[in-house]
Every structure is written in structure tokens, then in C-alpha cells.
Amino acid sequence: MTGLLQHAITLTLVLYLAGMVLGFVRLTRGPSAQDRILALDFLYVVAMLLMLVLAIRYDSDVYFEAAMLMVLFGFVSTMALAKFLLRGEVIE
Amino acid sequence: MISVWEPLVALSLVASGVVVLAAGLGLYRLPDFFQRMHAPALASTLAAWLVTLGSIVYLSWRSNELYLHGWLIIIVLSITAPISSAVLARAALFRRRQAGDPLPPPLLAQEDPQPPPPNDSPTEAADR
Amino acid sequence: MKRLLPYPLLSSGLLAMWLLLNEPFTPGNLLLGLLVALGLPRLVASLRPPAGPMQRPLVLIRLILRVGAAVIRSAIEVARGVFRARRHAPRGRFVQVPLELRDEHALAALLMITAVIPGTVWSELAPDRSALLLHVFDLDDEAEFITSFKALYEHPLKEIFE
Numbered sequence: 001m002t003g004l005l006q007h008a009i010t011l012t013l014v015l016y017l018a019g020m021v022l023g024f025v026r027l028t029r030g031p032s033a034q035d036r037i038l039a040l041d042f043l044y045v046v047a048m049l050l051m052l053v054l055a056i057r058y059d060s061d062v063y064f065e066a067a068m069l070m071v072l073f074g075f076v077s078t079m080a081l082a083k084f085l086l087r088g089e090v091i092e
Numbered sequence: 093m094i095s096v097w098e099p100l101v102a103l104s105l106v107a108s109g110v111v112v113l114a115a116g117l118g119l120y121r122l123p124d125f126f127q128r129m130h131a132p133a134l135a136s137t138l139a140a141w142l143v144t145l146g147s148i149v150y151l152s153w154r155s156n157e158l159y160l161h162g163w164l165i166i167i168v169l170s171i172t173a174p175i176s177s178a179v180l181a182r183a184a185l186f187r188r189r190q191a192g193d194p195l196p197p198p199l200l201a202q203e204d205p206q207p208p209p210p211n212d213s214p215t216e217a218a219d220r
Numbered sequence: 221m222k223r224l225l226p227y228p229l230l231s232s233g234l235l236a237m238w239l240l241l242n243e244p245f246t247p248g249n250l251l252l253g254l255l256v257a258l259g260l261p262r263l264v265a266s267l268r269p270p271a272g273p274m275q276r277p278l279v280l281i282r283l284i285l286r287v288g289a290a291v292i293r294s295a296i297e298v299a300r301g302v303f304r305a306r307r308h309a310p311r312g313r314f315v316q317v318p319l320e321l322r323d324e325h326a327l328a329a330l331l332m333i334t335a336v337i338p339g340t341v342w343s344e345l346a347p348d349r350s351a352l353l354l355h356v357f358d359l360d361d362e363a364e365f366i367t368s369f370k371a372l373y374e375h376p377l378k379e380i381f382e
Contacts, residue, residue: 005150008102015109019116019135026119026128034184035125041176042119042132045169046112049135052143052162053105056150064161071165075172082176085183111299118302126341126355127312130298133338138295164240174335174342181343181355196314196353 044074108142326381
């Protein structure tokens with residue numbers, strides 16, 4: 001790992017953080033429930049990307065497992081919440 | 093040790109960072125919910141592709157063998173993301189129509205009176 | 221052959237996924253992967269809607285490449301639209317696209333295409349599958365969008381699935 005890649009990874013993480021902060025503002029502000037779900041889904045995806053960048057940063061593939069779980073949990077929670085908005089209950 | 097791959101990895105990572113920032117900014121600043129729905133799609137497509145490209149190139153280069161683990165994430169993501177976005181869009185349409193927002197009316201069966209084809213269509217025979 | 225391997229595409233996909241998940245490649249992993257690839261499709265066969273025929277692999281490959289290119293183009297467009305949203309608000313609106321596709325697998329593929337391309341969001345499908353409501357990020361000519369959408373994505377899907 002040389003200087004160029006180190007700096008690139010730091011810059012990437014800062015950009016991700018900025019994106020996540022903006023998403024978090026949308027999550028807290030709303031205004032409607034679907035906006036919050038959308039923001040939560042976005043945060044899940046960015047956290048997953050963060051895991052992949054950390055896999056490069058620490059040169060380890062354990063993070064791939066974590067990223068995969070992040071994708072699946074994000075999907076399940078978004079589906080459950082959206083389904084709840086649609087019907088008022090999660091499982092019919 | 094500087095390799096040809098390193099600038100490529102660095103570039104794809106930073107580019108994905110910019111795309112994620114654009115997505116967050118869109119989520120924050122666009123005025124309407126349906127406009128905002130386009131922004132997170134940026135993160136789950138282009139940004140994810142770029143990061144995966146970077147990690148595949150980097151880890152293959154480090155271990156000197158083709159490392160394709162990252163593909164799985166792209167594939168799983170491109171199966172799950174459309175489903176959640178379509179369900180969320182439907183939920184939003186439903187709720188906003190109930191709230192009386194000016195939206196296009198629900199699509200009705202307009203064409204012919206015949207019902208949609210049943211699930212057990214004759215295509216079943218083809219894969220057996 | 222048909223009786224042993226009723227779903228060749230699904231089985232090979234499952235096997236590839238298993239081997240990728242369980243790197244490094246060993247004979248034991250291959251054996252387990254084969255077990256999953258041959259057993260799982262049978263176990264879940266009663267759950268899935270029946271698989272349709274997939275014709276014309278060349279059209280399919282061309283469609284996948286086209287969608288990949290469209291994703292990149294559309295993502296750049298959406299990102300540009302977001303960065304200059306203050307000065308030049310994107311003209312997002314709903315478009316109703318009449319559909320000719322009826323096959324459910326083809327419609328699922330169309331859903332994936334529209335959702336993966338950042339500039340379009342699949343919103344609603346008519347109960348008789350005759351029309352589709354899309355939200356488009358930035359649009360000036362509705363009629364032109366509909367004709368190009370149908371030519372680019374719907375017609376290849378019709379060739380592949382029907």
C-alpha cells in the first residue's frame with residue numbers, strides 16, 4: 001500500500017461520510033415515512049460500500065462477508081418497512 | 093512499489109466517492125419524493141460497480157490470482173435493489189393517493205376484457 | 221440428461237455462486253456445490269412460477285451490455301442534474317408506457333432494467349399488464365422517450381421470452 005492509494009482511500013471515506021450525513025439529515029427530517037425508508041436504504045448501501053473500501057484498506061476479505069450481510073439486511077428491512085406502509089402489517 | 097493497477101484502483105474508489113456524494117446531495121436537496129428516489133439508485137449501481145471493480149483489481153493484484161468474490165455482491169445487489177425500489181414506489185404512490193396529492197390516477201385494465209394469463213401457462217413444458 | 225438436470229441454467233448459476241462464496245476451490249467444496257446445485261432447484265420448484273423458455277442468447281448478451289452502458293450514461297446524467305439542481309431544476313414526471321409484454325419473467329426483467337437505470341423508477345403496473353407507470357428524472361419529449369424505451373428494452377425482451 002503506497003501513498004497514492006492511502007490518500008485515495010481517505011478521500012473516498014470522507015466523501016462517503018459526507019453522503020451519509022446528507023442521507024442522515026433526510027432520515028431525521030422526513031417529511032414523510034417513505035422518505036425516511038429511502039434514506040435508511042441509502043445508508044445501508046453506503047455502509048456496504050464502506051465495508052468494501054475497508055477490505056482494500058486492511059487487505060482482508062473478511063469484509064466481503066460483512067458487506068454481503070449488509071446487502072441482505074438492508075433489503076429485508078426496506079422490504080418489511082415498505083410493506084408496512086403499503087398494508088399496515090408486515091406479513092399477511 | 094508502484095504498479096499500473098494502483099492509479100486505476102485509486103481512481104475508481106474516488107469516483108465512487110463522488111457518485112455517493114451526488115446521491116446523498118440528491119437525497120437531501122431534490123424537492124419531490126419521486127425525484128429523490130432516483131438518487132439512491134446512483135449509489136447502488138454506479139458507485140457499487142466502481143468499488144467492486146477497484147476491489148477485484150486490488151485483491152487480484154495483491155494475491156496474484158483472480159479474485160471474483162466481489163461479483164457476488166453486485167449480483168445480489170442488482171437482484172434486491174429493484175425489488176425494494178419498486179415496492180417502495182408502490183407504497184409511496186398508495187399513501188400519497190390516499191392523502192389526496194395530485195398524482196397520476198391508478199392504472200386500470202384498459203385494453204381488452206380478457207384476464208391476464210394464468211400462472212400455469214404452457215411455457216412450463218419447455219424446461220422439463 | 222433432462223431428468224437429471226431439469227434446470228441447467230439455474231443449477232450452473234448456483235454452483236458458480238457456491239464456489240465463489242467458498243473460496244478456495246477444493247474437491248469437497250465442489251461436491252457440496254454440486255449437491256446444492258442439483259438439489260435446491262428441485263426443492264423450490266413448487267414455489268417458483270414455471271420457468272419459461274429463454275431464446276436467443278446473443279440478443280440477451282447485447283441487451284445486458286446495452287443496459288450496462290445505459291446505467292453509466294444515466295448515472296452521470298442524474299449526478300449532473302443533482303449538482304445543478306439549484307439553477308436548473310430537473311423536469312421529473314410520470315410517464316405512462318403502453319406495454320406489449322405479457323410474460324411474467326419478461327416483466328420481471330423489465331423491472332430490473334428500469335430500477336437499475338438511475339434515471340427511471342418503476343412505479344406501477346396495470347392489473348392486466350397493459351401499461352406501466354414510470355417516473356423519469358429529467359424528460360423533455362415524452363413521445364420520443366416512450367418509443368426509444370420500447371425499442372431499446374421491450375422489443376429485445378419480447379424476442380428473448382416470447
